[in-house]
Amino acid sequence: MPSLSFRFLIIALLLLMNNIAFAQKENQRYEVGRRLIAFELDFEGITDPKVLKNICERLKPITFHFFSGQLDQCAKALDLARWNCKNSGDSSKVRAFADSLSITPSRRIVELKDKLIQCEIASVYAVKEKSLLKARVYLNQLNTKHIHELEVFSIEHLPQKVSGNIQGLKEGEYQLVMELSNEGKVVASHKVAISLIQDKTQLIASMGATELKKDVPIWKASKQNLVILLDELLSGKRFEGDIPVSRLVESKGFLDKGLDAVDGKNGSEYLIAFPGRLAPLPARIFIPANAKISKVPLVVALHGAGATENMFFEAYGAGKVKNLCKDRGWMLLAPRNGISVDNLRMLISELPIDPEQVIFIGHSMGAGQALGFALNHSKEVKALGLMGGAGAVGKNQALGSMPVFVGIGSEDFARASVTRFAQEAMKQPESKTILKEYESIEHSSICQVCLPEMFNYFSMILKK
Numbered sequence: 001m002p003s004l005s006f007r008f009l010i011i012a013l014l015l016l017m018n019n020i021a022f023a024q025k026e027n028q029r030y031e032v033g034r035r036l037i038a039f040e041l042d043f044e045g046i047t048d049p050k051v052l053k054n055i056c057e058r059l060k061p062i063t064f065h066f067f068s069g070q071l072d073q074c075a076k077a078l079d080l081a082r083w084n085c086k087n088s089g090d091s092s093k094v095r096a097f098a099d100s101l102s103i104t105p106s107r108r109i110v111e112l113k114d115k116l117i118q119c120e121i122a123s124v125y126a127v128k129e130k131s132l133l134k135a136r137v138y139l140n141q142l143n144t145k146h147i148h149e150l151e152v153f154s155i156e157h158l159p160q161k162v163s164g165n166i167q168g169l170k171e172g173e174y175q176l177v178m179e180l181s182n183e184g185k186v187v188a189s190h191k192v193a194i195s196l197i198q199d200k201t202q203l204i205a206s207m208g209a210t211e212l213k214k215d216v217p218i219w220k221a222s223k224q225n226l227v228i229l230l231d232e233l234l235s236g237k238r239f240e241g242d243i244p245v246s247r248l249v250e251s252k253g254f255l256d257k258g259l260d261a262v263d264g265k266n267g268s269e270y271l272i273a274f275p276g277r278l279a280p281l282p283a284r285i286f287i288p289a290n291a292k293i294s295k296v297p298l299v300v301a302l303h304g305a306g307a308t309e310n311m312f313f314e315a316y317g318a319g320k321v322k323n324l325c326k327d328r329g330w331m332l333l334a335p336r337n338g339i340s341v342d343n344l345r346m347l348i349s350e351l352p353i354d355p356e357q358v359i360f361i362g363h364s365m366g367a368g369q370a371l372g373f374a375l376n377h378s379k380e381v382k383a384l385g386l387m388g389g390a391g392a393v394g395k396n397q398a399l400g401s402m403p404v405f406v407g408i409g410s411e412d413f414a415r416a417s418v419t420r421f422a423q424e425a426m427k428q429p430e431s432k433t434i435l436k437e438y439e440s441i442e443h444s445s446i447c448q449v450c451l452p453e454m455f456n457y458f459s460m461i462l463k464k
Contacts, residue, residue: 026238028071031102031124033240033315034192035078040318040448042085052440054084056411059442063413066306072125076100094131098188100124101155103137103178109195109233109245110166117150117166117194121178122159133187136179137162139194141172155180171198173244193242200234207248213258217275218346223255225273225280240307241314247271259352262287267326269313274335274343281343283335284309286322287351290329297330297357297382297462298348302338302366304389309334316363317448324455338369341377359458361385363447364414378402383461385454388412388446390421401430403461407450409441 046052058081065073079099083091091099106118121135133155139148150164176192197203207230212219226248233243251271254261262268267288273280288296301312301321312321312334325332331353335343348355360381362370367389374381375397383403390406393399406422408415415437422435434457438449 025069025071027102027104028075028124029240030238032066032071032074032078033310034190035075035082036315036444037241037318039078039082039085040315040445042082043445043448044317046085049440051084054088055081056409056440056442056445058084059444060411063443076125093127093129094133094182095187096127097129097131098133098180098182100127101133101158101178101180101188101190103176103190103192104238105176105192105194107234107236108193108238108243109197109200111200112166112169112171112196112198115165115167116163117176118161118163119176120159120161121155131182133180133182135162136181137164138177138179139164139166139169140175140177141170142174166196169196171196173246193244195245197245203245204230204234207252210252210255212255214350216346216350218272218343218350219255221273221275221280222251222271225282226251226255226271228280229271229282239310241310259287259292262289262292264289264292267291269322274339274346281336282309283333283339284313285334286313286325286332288326288329288331291331291352295352295354297328297359298353299325299330299332299359299361299458300339300344300370301332301334302360302362302369303334303336304362304364304366309336311363317451320448320451321361324451328455328459338366339373341373341380344380355380357382357462359383359385361387361454362389363387364389364443367391374399374402383458385458386418387450387454388414388418388443390414390418392421393425398428399425399431399433400428401432403457404433405454405457406433406435407446407454408435408437409443409446409449410437410439411442412446413443 043055058077062074062077065077100123102122102124104120104122110117119137134152135155136152137150139150148169151162153162174194174196176194177189179186179189181187207227210223212223230248248271250268254270267286269284269286271282272285273282290296303309303311313319322332333347347353358381360370360373367386368391370384371386371391374384375393378400381402385405387407388409404425406418408418419435422433425431425433436453438446441449
């Protein structure tokens with residue numbers, strides 16, 4: 001029988017392997033998110049039927065890959081789809097290899113006193129053939145033209161460790177850039193957000209000392225959430241998107257000053273949270289400039305399964321919904337994993353929101369949640385937008401005359417059930433349900449193509 005110490009050693013090794021695997025999944029999730037946004041930026045405005053069809057074929061397997069844990073294949077499909085936004089067929093072996101790589105810093109928040117930034121170059125997914133690549137790694141300070149060179153080297157083996165000197169740099173937000181070239185020609189680049197700070201102890205103390213303008217549950221939970229998030233970032237945790245320190249600091253300012261902190265021209269976005277049983281329930285909010293002087297409509301955006309509140313702010317058209325709200329002077333709330341009616345009412349009581357103009361939208365699972373909320377609390381919802389998902393209407397439930405916009409792609413795996421829901425809803429007396437199908441669009445891209453038309457419909461409804 002193995003000794004007790006030997007068994008403890010085995011358990012320790014298993015835990016270590018589990019932690020390594022979890023860290024790899026975290027990084028893969030981040031790389032999927034980064035590639036999704038890059039694809040959406042190139043995908044915007046494409047209307048050519050042949051191009052859309054080719055892109056759609058690349059994207060179709062993504063949902064299966066995501067829920068089966070094959071995040072590497074998600075990343076690969078997005079890179080290929082992005083290539084097909086401007087090119088036909090497959091990319092060259094050089095481009096394919098360059099696209100497959102990533103650069104990962106050991107920390108997203110780096111203290112300047114550390115003097116060095118440590119990074120790892122690795123493959124996100126396997127490719128058939130590797131090529132000779134030269135990497136140039138540098139830091140680009142945001143909102144400036146300042147570039148700080150870190151290292152130039154050849155990609156010789158993977159994973160490959162690199163480090164760079166950050167002495168002389170100032171505190172602020174930066175992009176860590178890896179530019180890859182072959183025979184003197186740049187073929188791809190990868191960018192990761194980095195926050196350089198003076199002292200993490202001071203930052204932690206400052207976040208914990210946030211003075212709430214109003215000492216109520218939602219703002220208490222928001223403060224607690226910022227402290228937790230900062231601790232996770234400092235410990236090296238990776239998320240599906242970039243979370244710069246400045247976003248936490250600006251959110252702290254909002255908790256300190258309330259609406260006085262909101263930009264009077266462009267509006268502002270913040271990290272907030274609702275009180276939960278065990279921990280704060282994170283959310284993101286955009287407050288338009290006109291909310292400083294009057295009550296405004298609110299759009300509640302519910303994400304799909306496996307995603308977070310960041311999707312509607314960063315993805316689903318590279319954050320398109322935020323711009324659609326900004327253009328109209330509407331507030332946007334994206335909570336994680338849905339919202340309760342009590343938390344919605346709490347938010348309305350705390351911010352200048354017109355309770356008669358609350359719109360719910362959702363994608364996939366979020367569409368089902370939005371529908372469920374509207375059916376159970378119809379007096380709280382002015383209009384409803386469903387994308388790539390819906391649900392069932394019970395015998396004693398009805399949407400009545402509530403305006404409902406349903407968007408579905410012709411190649412969406414949920415097309416049959418969503419279409420059936422919409423057709424049944426349109427048969428009801430006083431129905432204001434609209435069904436719009438988009439050709440050569442699948443599940444993951446429906447929001448990007450559907451949102452502008454959906455918001456035009458909402459604008460018409462709110463003007464009546």
